[in-house]
Amino acid sequence: MPVQVATQIPWKELIKLVPTVVAATRDLRNKWGSKQQAPEVDPHAEVKTQIATVTQRLATLESAGAEQADVMKQIAEQLQGVSAGLAETARRATTALWTGLAALAIGTVAVVVAVIVAMTGA
Structure with missing residues (x-):
């Protein structure tokens, strides 16, 4: 389960936000450190x-x-962006799951048809 959750996190988006968070933190620290x-x-x-x-x-x-x-x-605002990224990732994962299930169903039908054709000798 933790691996599934970790694969759904939009790591690219989080990595893009890291410099913004670091800069905001640095600015805040500098502002408070310099204030008397x-x-x-x-x-x-x-x-x-x-x-x-x-x-x-x-x-x-x-x-x-x-x-x-x-x-x-x-x-x-940054968390909202991450949430949007997570929602998009979940949507993509759902689409991939349904596509995989459809491919499995088509493959199963193809195997059944091939077996029937082979058994009937047609």
């Missing part, structure tokens, strides 16, 4: 300063959430 963290909230600072720091930290979190949503969208 928002400053910690100083509990001893004035309230206005604390509010400004919390606001800055919140903006950073919102930005991170938006970027993560974009990455998730890209992953979902």
Whole structure:
């Protein structure tokens, strides 16, 4: 069973998508690695300063959430492409199965006819 599943995976499509995934991951890592963290909230600072720091930290979190949503969208789109490839592969496998069964039926009929012809001596 695992071999059957593995043969139905559109490996060519997956291999084509690998550079895109790697590039997106690299870009995201570079973007987050180069960003400076928002400053910690100083509990001893004035309230206005604390509010400004919390606001800055919140903006950073919102930005991170938006970027993560974009990455998730890209992953979902790529998975949709893989799913479409799997559906196409399944369709092709079904077509091949039915073609093979038709060929088997024709071959069986041909053998039966050949046997009947040989037995009747015609």
